[in-house]
Amino acid sequence: MRNTKPASGRPPRDAERTRAAILEAATEEFARHGLGGARVDRISAAAGANKRMLYYYFGDKEGLFLAVLEAAYARIRNAEQQLSLVDMPPVESIRKLIRFTWNYFLEHPEFISLLNSENLHRASHLRRSRRARRLNSPLIETLGLVLDRGGREGVFRTGVDPLQLYISIAALCYFYLSNIHTLSSIFGRDLATAPARSARLKHMTDVVLGYLRKEAIS
Amino acid sequence: MRNTKPASGRPPRDAERTRAAILEAATEEFARHGLGGARVDRISAAAGANKRMLYYYFGDKEGLFLAVLEAAYARIRNAEQQLSLVDMPPVESIRKLIRFTWNYFLEHPEFISLLNSENLHRASHLRRSRRARRLNSPLIETLGLVLDRGGREGVFRTGVDPLQLYISIAALCYFYLSNIHTLSSIFGRDLATAPARSARLKHMTDVVLGYLRKEAIS
Amino acid sequence: MRNTKPASGRPPRDAERTRAAILEAATEEFARHGLGGARVDRISAAAGANKRMLYYYFGDKEGLFLAVLEAAYARIRNAEQQLSLVDMPPVESIRKLIRFTWNYFLEHPEFISLLNSENLHRASHLRRSRRARRLNSPLIETLGLVLDRGGREGVFRTGVDPLQLYISIAALCYFYLSNIHTLSSIFGRDLATAPARSARLKHMTDVVLGYLRKEAIS
Amino acid sequence: MRNTKPASGRPPRDAERTRAAILEAATEEFARHGLGGARVDRISAAAGANKRMLYYYFGDKEGLFLAVLEAAYARIRNAEQQLSLVDMPPVESIRKLIRFTWNYFLEHPEFISLLNSENLHRASHLRRSRRARRLNSPLIETLGLVLDRGGREGVFRTGVDPLQLYISIAALCYFYLSNIHTLSSIFGRDLATAPARSARLKHMTDVVLGYLRKEAIS
DNA sequence: TATGAATGAGAATTCATTCAT
DNA sequence: TATGAATGAATTCTCATTCAT
Secondary structure, eight states: OGGGSOOOSSOTTOHHHHHHHHHHHHHHHHHHHHHHHOOHHHHHHHHTSOHHHHHHHHSSHHHHHHHHHHHHHHHHHHHHHHOOOSSSOHHHHHHHHHHHHHHHHHHOHHHHHHHHHHHHTTTHHHHHOHHHHHTOOTHHHHHHHHHHHHHHTTSBOSOOOHHHHHHHHHHHHHHHHHTHHHHHHHHTSOTTSHHHHHHHHHHHHHHHHHHHBSSOOO | OGGGSOOOSSOSSHHHHHHHHHHHHHHHHHHHHHHHHOOHHHHHHHHTSOHHHHHHHHSSHHHHHHHHHHHHHHHHHHHHHHOOOSSSOHHHHHHHHHHHHHHHHHHOHHHHHHHHHHHHTTTHHHHHOHHHHHTOOTHHHHHHHHHHHHHHTTSBOSOOOHHHHHHHHHHHHHHHHHTHHHHHHHHTSOTTSHHHHHHHHHHHHHHHHHHHBSSOOO | OGGGSOOOSSOSSHHHHHHHHHHHHHHHHHHHHHHHHOOHHHHHHHHTSOHHHHHHHHSSHHHHHHHHHHHHHHHHHHHHHHOOOSSSOHHHHHHHHHHHHHHHHHHOHHHHHHHHHHHHTTTHHHHHOHHHHHTOOTHHHHHHHHHHHHHHTTSBOSOOOHHHHHHHHHHHHHHHHHTHHHHHHHHTSOTTSHHHHHHHHHHHHHHHHHHHBSSOOO | OGGGSOOOSSOTTOHHHHHHHHHHHHHHHHHHHHHHHOOHHHHHHHHTSOHHHHHHHHSSHHHHHHHHHHHHHHHHHHHHHHOOOSSSOHHHHHHHHHHHHHHHHHHOHHHHHHHHHHHHTTTHHHHHOHHHHHTOOTHHHHHHHHHHHHHHTTSBOSOOOHHHHHHHHHHHHHHHHHTHHHHHHHHTSOTTSHHHHHHHHHHHHHHHHHHHBSSOOO
């Protein structure tokens, strides 16, 4: 049993701890430099682990990258699960979902970077991962319930595909943050300031709720 | 235009031709593998040019990457300039803008990849580029005019920041396409099929126009 | 003999068993990949033993290689001892010896590989081994007796050095089998088929008996 | 044209020379340590070439090994071609062939080592080589002519397969030399001395000619 | 006896870049 | 302008071996 171990400071032969340290260091490194730019040496150094351990636990660089991706997905899915969207007015649910998504991306820039890297490689790692597919968000279902209730209560338009909406919410948050540097540079306007961020959150909420509200003209 | 060149023997104006070949090959390579994963050797091989030429014309790998980025931006700005949004009803203008953005991303996946790479590096290349800043989209201004007219005509809500809206439109298109592989993999639904794409275009248009229409409740 | 062990539960005399398992796995690995190409990891994995055990029992990789060599020699010497060459007509003795050598090499390709590896290293391991020197074949003596008798009986030429003859018989068998792949490849003729092997055995017997028969011209 | 180059001492940018230097150093290294034990670093150092050049010219370590093998085969085939066996009495031809084979192996111990290594790997490199198959020895044909003539002249037995005989001659020479260290060690008799070698040459000649002579009893 | 974790030196291979011509 | 040869520093990965338990 694992918890029989003495609670002494940083035991040197703690498999779980070493594994976790490598994973954390790798997350940081891959997020900063991408898969191609990441350096195995830097990862092991940052993890305080022997380089060999990285291969011992994860096979190779790509295996480590996949493990990092899986862990990042597991974290966001886990956070989503804390979110309870059903016991409140639908408009509030949507607000909450947008706020959550926005804040999660804001607080976990590494998630955005990792996704970008994986997209560059056409999801070749995730596609091979059984574990990742199991992480299929249950949020879609919940969002469907919220949309249904909003429809029944007459506050939302009907016929909205929850997956499309989910993707759109993620898109509005993700793109702004992932492209914040290029956009700021191109448009000569610093989009990373606190006021700019607040304005963005408001805009996104307006867009989504504006779209969802009843009495459409389109 | 290429046909200004003299139609003499084999190497007519090799200088320009070599440069262009390198740039094209590099665009492909950087789009496929990112900055860190791109290989100078592959680029020169694909361009049919000696490796030395690459350095001769672009200084180094990063200089080449910047040139590729600038060219990609120049192309989209150029395409945007063909777009005339002012001489039509505002709703039509918006539809047209969304369709344009969507199709451009669809037809130029390398643009998405390159942007992703540049974002990974926090826009460090673009920031240094004078030329890129001059590429500041005039579209924002045009979009402002469209929104104003829609407001005056009573079909659009007022007070919409054209930059925010521009970013949102780009976001809705970009994210879907850039993440199409991870999303398809995670949600077990092929988002790249023609029907899926049509559905997406419709959804995005609905979102934007739904948001813009008058009589808001939010 | 193995059946002296108690037939109790799972690990009866793990010590001996582990040692034997390692030795067997190592024989296979060294035969397949040579000393330089053999992998300690693969050996311990194949033996189902912890890597540490390998060092515990054999000191290091080279020690293990030597143990493997010694065991291989012990096996062939042991097999030779079953062979009784003296109680039959000399011609029959020689036939039997050739057949035995041929079959032994055929059935123990690992012996050939191991010898090749050791030769590559200029017998540096065997030279250090006291045990190996004790394995000095008593066959030479027996062969001497056979040749003497054949000489006395007038069927063999006289003055044949039994060591030279022994080496020649081994050579004729060994080379064909050890080089069977390169020879087949170079001469475009599959030397490993059953008919090819029979032909070879006949040829070798002809060569040796043809050489030994009385009435020489040379 | 290559020979237009200035004849200055060791031109630094001579492709052919660099290639040859690497090949020579590699021959030595592979012969001494086998494929698995050879070190790319040592090869490039011995060749006075940058390590990168090795990959530039030969692809990888195995490609280099194959090139070394092919060159070694080309050398022996070339030497064989100098040998004229037809214009002399058959007995002399055979003597000459044995002497040649023996001396060639004696003077080119690297050939024996390389062959041993290749055999360890089941001729996997040679099998892939078109060039090696073209090196198919024309000696077999010549040997067939010699045997025919000997048969017609009544000095040799008939019905001898020249390939079998060729293999046997090679075997008698090769095995003694390739196993000289293990044999000396096992039998406690230094087989590498000059007298021992002379005795071996005589023995081998006796065996082959003894076998070939007419009036068989077997 | 046995084990899984750990190590550091070193292995093959690759990289962006530059030189001589 | 262009080229093939060359370079040295990295880079990923592997190895035999040892440690703590």
